[in-house]
Amino acid sequence: MKGANTQVVVVARWQVSDDRLGEVLSHVAELRECSLAEQGCLGYEVFHGLGEPTTVLLLEHYRDDAALETHRQSTHYQALVVGRILRMLAKREVDILRPREPG
Helix, strand or coil, X not given: CCHHHCCEEEEEEEEECHHHHHHHHHXXXXXXHHHHCCCCEEEEEEXXXXXXXXXXXXXXEECCHHHHHHHHHCHXXXXXXXXXXXXXXXXXXXXXXXXXXXX
16 A cells, blocks of 8 residues: 555444434535535545435545545534534444555
């Protein structure tokens, strides 16, 4: 692996209570827009479970480790995720992945 110069993928799965889902999705829409404006953000997709409508899955792609860290320290991440969204989640799972090189 190429370490710090290799693309990083974040898969975040959030379980939200029914009464907070609309509010969380509103914040996520703003978060997505701000994140995509970051130089190191290569993609940001939002999904919800067909059988579990209160499950939100975020699929984020960053150029490298530094870009992910820049994202986590950004004003919009701190305000929206840390300041608002986290307290509305019943459960949160986050996986940080790298593309697997052939062989």
